[in-house]
Amino acid sequence: MKRPSAWHLVLAPLALLFALPLLWLLVSSVMTNAEINRFPPALIPSGIDLGGYRYVLGNALFPRWFVNSMIVSAVAVTANLAFGTLGGYAFARIRFAGSKLMLGMMLATMVIPFQLTMIPTFLVMKSLGLIDTLGALIIPSLVTPLAVFLFRQFFVSLPRELEEAAWIDGCGRLRILVSIVLPLARPALSTVAVLTFLSTWNDLTWPLIAINSDSNYTLQLGLTTFQGQHHTQWAAVMAGNVITVLPVLLGFLLAQKAFIRSLASTGLKG
Amino acid sequence: MASVVGTFTIDPRARKAAKRRMRGEGATGWAFVSPSVLLILGLSIVPVVWSLLLSFQVNDLVSPSSWVGLENYKALLQDPTFASAVKHTLLYTVLYVPLSVVGGLAIAIALNRKIKFIGLYRTLVFVPFVVSAAAQGVLFSFVLDPDFGVANSLLHKVGLPAQGFFGDSAQALPLLVLISLWSGTGFCVIVYLAGLQGVSAELVEAARIDGAGKLGVLRHVVLPALSPITVFLLLFQTIGALQLFDLVFVTTKGGPLGSTTVIVYFIWEKAFKSFTAGYSAAAAYGLALALLVVGVALQISRRRAAR
Structure with missing residues (x-):
């Protein structure tokens, strides 16, 4: 009989330390305001009270923010997959004048910090009449250099022979990409989808700059202002916070391998 | 290479025709890359130049600007x-970056073993990383609320005085570092864990046979093998730290008494608050220049480390 490893004595408290804030988030979201507002506040709720959730979901704006965030993220993910695979495939396989230069320039833009571009991007969106619309959030996130680069790297690593037969049979590039290459590209597709969803869903800075009306807020921006307006109703704020975190948390738990591979790959290739 | 794909033999004439088709593909190539090229270059090069011009002007985002x-x-x-x-910003960076990288390495080494529940431990250490800065900020504003927060409640239980936390200008910045460590260390752990799989088992074994202890193996085999990853993480975490904004916006708005006004908060405030x-x-x-210097310096040290 093997004895349990002594490492549990280190790892279990450590893991608990990382988990505690999120556990407290969940617990406090089902407390009553009375439990939270007395001093010292209760550490264990007397029961599960869904008042906070009812308040948030019955709020005129909160569900709308959720939908706004979903729209922006869904469009961003779809567009990154479409434009990223097209561009990545062309850079990996098609010889055309200027391809090296374009790829090099696109990769170079990855080092430009957002603060440097945010004021002119705001002015560009303003001149297009898009400020205070979801369009202002969607357009800058349609395709990232990282997506194009990750797809290119993946396609380069695929054996050419798979495409050759189809090419000789007279198939066009688009057909080859869609019916031969993409079915093999699931790891790359999930990586780009995960990274794009994470960055658009969690973004706060750009929505803060580009959106004014509360009906066009994303969830992150909405949650932040919601807290400012309801800081005596912590249970409702925490319920809202749970709803904000839930999509990425669920995505992470369901596709943990893809998440971890995606994030580790940005590190190992970087 | 034989001209056999699968079980079909390819007619040499068809092969030649295919080669010819490949030469006339310029238009296809450009059609495929143009959405990405236009969007990415258009939304980066134009703003970068525009920003440079703006920095020599007085501009309130509304009326025409004048040169200064x-x-x-x-x-x-x-x-x-x-x-x-x-x-x-420098204080935050100097505290956060080394702690997250060294802490990440230590935790990755601790997690790099096959025992029961290891998957659960890894998940829990990593999960705060996917939580948005806004959600972190709102959560910790509550936890650290001087009146209703669980932190003061726990201090009270063990007989310690209540703290001001984000209301105290001496505590606010260190607290931001702690919150960032909670959410950001997991990323270092994940990257190091992936890197540890690449450390040659034979090399470790050879060092053991040569009489190296656990620390000796760590120092002379594992750490050198991980050094490209360490350089990457130092670079990545530094760039992230110098750009801290969201968490500050949600928790302290630069206060109290300006004690957490970091560079990006300053930039945002000047552009979109005071116009x-x-x-x-x-x-x-100024910030971009600093980031460039960090990037170039680390690239150089990385080349040296790789040699």
């Missing part, structure tokens, strides 16, 4: 708020 030459940069160097923003966009662009260029 280097005045914005001169004013920036004499602005005590900017100086303290730089100081706060001095030219001044803000000058500050952004």
